[in-house]
Amino acid sequence: MFKYAVRRILQSIPILLIVLTLVFLVVRVLPGDPAVAALGDYASQESVNALREKLGLNQPIWMQYIDFFGNLVTGDLGKSAITGYPVARQVRRVLPFTLELTFFAIVLGYILGIPLGISAAVHRNTFIDYFNRIFSLLGLSVPAFYLGILLILVFAIIFPLFPVVGGGDFWDLRDNFRHLVLPGLALGLLMMAYVTRMTRSSILDVLREDYVRTAHAKGLLERIVLYKHVLRNALIPIVALGGLYAVVLIGSSVMVEIVFSRPGLGKLMVGAIKQRDYTTLQSVMVIYAVMVVIINLVTDLIYSFIDPRIKYN
Amino acid sequence: MDGTEVFVGISQRRRMWTAFLRNRTASVGGVLAVFIVLVAIFAPLLSPYDPLAQDASARLAGSSAAHWLGTDDFGRDVLSRIIWGSRVSLIIGFFSVVAGLLIGTGMGMVAGYYGGKTETLIMRAVDVLMCFPDLILAIAVTAVLGSNLVNLIITIAIVMTPRFARLSHGQLLKMKESEYVIAAQAIGARVPRVLVRHIFPNIFGELLVAGTLWVGVAIRLEANLAFIGLGVQPPTPTWGNMIRQGVDVLINAPGISIYSGLSILITILAFNTLGDGIRDMIDPRLRGE
Numbered sequence: 360m361f362k363y364a365v366r367r368i369l370q371s372i373p374i375l376l377i378v379l380t381l382v383f384l385v386v387r388v389l390p391g392d393p394a395v396a397a398l399g400d401y402a403s404q405e406s407v408n409a410l411r412e413k414l415g416l417n418q419p420i421w422m423q424y425i426d427f428f429g430n431l432v433t434g435d436l437g438k439s440a441i442t443g444y445p446v447a448r449q450v451r452r453v454l455p456f457t458l459e460l461t462f463f464a465i466v467l468g469y470i471l472g473i474p475l476g477i478s479a480a481v482h483r484n485t486f487i488d489y490f491n492r493i494f495s496l497l498g499l500s501v502p503a504f505y506l507g508i509l510l511i512l513v514f515a516i517i518f519p520l521f522p523v524v525g526g527g528d529f530w531d532l533r534d535n536f537r538h539l540v541l542p543g544l545a546l547g548l549l550m551m552a553y554v555t556r557m558t559r560s561s562i563l564d565v566l567r568e569d570y571v572r573t574a575h576a577k578g579l580l581e582r583i584v585l586y587k588h589v590l591r592n593a594l595i596p597i598v599a600l601g602g603l604y605a606v607v608l609i610g611s612s613v614m615v616e617i618v619f620s621r622p623g624l625g626k627l628m629v630g631a632i633k634q635r636d637y638t639t640l641q642s643v644m645v646i647y648a649v650m651v652v653i654i655n656l657v658t659d660l661i662y663s664f665i666d667p668r669i670k671y672n
Numbered sequence: 673m674d675g676t677e678v679f680v681g682i683s684q685r686r687r688m689w690t691a692f693l694r695n696r697t698a699s700v701g702g703v704l705a706v707f708i709v710l711v712a713i714f715a716p717l718l719s720p721y722d723p724l725a726q727d728a729s730a731r732l733a734g735s736s737a738a739h740w741l742g743t744d745d746f747g748r749d750v751l752s753r754i755i756w757g758s759r760v761s762l763i764i765g766f767f768s769v770v771a772g773l774l775i776g777t778g779m780g781m782v783a784g785y786y787g788g789k790t791e792t793l794i795m796r797a798v799d800v801l802m803c804f805p806d807l808i809l810a811i812a813v814t815a816v817l818g819s820n821l822v823n824l825i826i827t828i829a830i831v832m833t834p835r836f837a838r839l840s841h842g843q844l845l846k847m848k849e850s851e852y853v854i855a856a857q858a859i860g861a862r863v864p865r866v867l868v869r870h871i872f873p874n875i876f877g878e879l880l881v882a883g884t885l886w887v888g889v890a891i892r893l894e895a896n897l898a899f900i901g902l903g904v905q906p907p908t909p910t911w912g913n914m915i916r917q918g919v920d921v922l923i924n925a926p927g928i929s930i931y932s933g934l935s936i937l938i939t940i941l942a943f944n945t946l947g948d949g950i951r952d953m954i955d956p957r958l959r960g961e
Contacts (some may be wrong), residue, residue: 373796374796374799374800374803375803377796377800378800378803378804381800385812385813385816388816389815389816390816390818492697496697496941496944496945496948497937497941499940499944500888500937500940500941500944501937501940502892502895502896502933502936502937502940504896504899504915505895505915505929505933505936505937508915508919508922508929508933509930509933511922512922512926512930516922516923606805607805607806609805609808610805610806610807610808611807613805613807613808613811613896614807614896614899614900617899617900618919628808628811629811629900632811632815632902633901640812640815644804644808644812647804647805647808648803648804651803651804651805652803655803
């Protein structure tokens with residue numbers, strides 16, 4: 360297990376290096392000069408040159424590449440081309456909001472989705488199952504931002520129970536939670552749909568196994584077969600696929616942040632694109648990529664830990 | 673195939689079709705998908721008004737006999753814009769998935785067939801692309817390419833390609849040692865022939881299921897990009913940019929956002945149920961459930 364973990368971590372490093380290189384290149388091929396973007400179309404050539412010099416854009420590309428990695432290692436994400444503020448500071452301010460939102464959605468999705476999935480599988484082809492299936496199909500189909508708008512309409516405009524915009528004061532628990540409920544629901548309900556569907560099909564798969572038939576044949580109580588034999592095995596793919604869905608949720612969180620005008624990485628990224636603030640864009644993409652690499656790594660490790668049948672070569 | 677079915681002589685295709693029709697959700701999805709495609713094709717005939725025609729005297733009007741779904745803040749008929757908007761969604765959804773399928777499947781099959789360094793190179797490239805959530809990748813590519821219809825198709829095809837590559841790679845590895853593949857190789861068939869004529873038809877079912885489901889994903893991606901302002905630009909109606917415009921007048925005219933969003937929801941739902949239905953039809957283990 361330990362050996363596998365070390366090997367898996369080592370395997371992630373080259374992928375991460377290539378991903379970071381890709382981000383570096385993508386930002387370099389974006390149309391338009393970042394210095395012109397920052398200063399506006401009517402800026403004098405001297406001031407554009409001065410800013411290019413300051414941002415390191417006059418250096419040959421390989422020097423910029425080395426600087427990019429050098430700075431990343433020291434945690435320096437550079438300065439925003441538009442505002443001049445250190446990007447790391449901006450990221451530190453908004454990252455907790457994105458992490459909080461995604462974490463809340465994942466937890467909500469599992470808490471609601473697993474019982475719903477179990478009930479759907481156990482009562483297969485009954486009203487409960489159909490209701491669950493329709494509900495999870497709707498959840499899989501609805502775009503997060505649309506769900507967000509509907510929630511705003513109902514719970515902030517028609518019944519003004521929650522604030523519409525912003526993330527509130529992160530460290531004020533009450534204020535934070537009030538601002539988290541609607542965006543969290545918009546994202547959490549999607550996660551719930553994934554988990555419900557996954558739980559249902561995973562349990563149905565396990566119910567077909569021979570050892571479940573044996574357990575029934577031994578005369579064990581239905582409840583014991585379900586919780587001791589079926590659920591334990593069915594949970595393996597549910598946990599494993601959770602990582603995959605967490606990645607999907609991180610993508611959807613961008614939309615939720617924009618609909619609710621909530622501070623976060625996604626809002627920072629879209630703002631950076633609109634303002635052509637390439638330093639910020641580059642940093643946000645790096646952080647997203649690192650998050651995904653870490654999630655994939657942790658998912659694999661959890662998977663190998665909970666399912667001893669899996670042998671990695 | 674069991675004995676009874678041989679006796680009654682029902683063909684494989686007929687049996688799959690019956691299974692599809694018997695699956696109520698799938699057939700509803702299929703009918704809906706066909707309906708939406710027809711609406712997009714016949715938009716000029718179905719649309720009651722010109723989707724770009726402005727009427728200053730009827731701004732933000734509610735539902736009425738003249739405007740079933742009301743009008744937007746320029747006095748344009750919402751229903752007509754929704755009908756025309758279906759074209760953008762479906763064109764982008766369909767073509768990006770087909771392009772992703774062709775390129776991705778090619779990559780995945782070549783990687784799996786040759787193995788070794790080719791496989792490592794291709795599949796690691798796929799891993800790298802999959803390190804970005806779909807939307808983040810799409811936003812970055814749109815920022816580079818710009819956002820017109822063709823570029824959006826290319827953008828979403830780039831997002832779809834690694835998905836198809838991974839799927840077809842996995843499927844190919846399962847098929848690689850099959851007797852029919854070895855037989856084809858033994859009679860001296862060239863690699864492209866083995867891949868295209870022998871292996872592809874056998875993994876096509878899986879690709880079709882995934883492709884149908886991913887048309888929904890592609891449509892949602894397009895709507896997301898349009899909502900952010902990176903999709904096809906107004907005044908051309910797309911469902912995503914209509915929702916965005918509707919948000920500004922959400923209190924006075926919630927209908928604009930609600931109806932446009934509902935169109936996206938129903939379309940994605942249709943492709944999702946259709947994809948599920950095709951899967952049930954193809955996968956004998958699930959048939960009849």
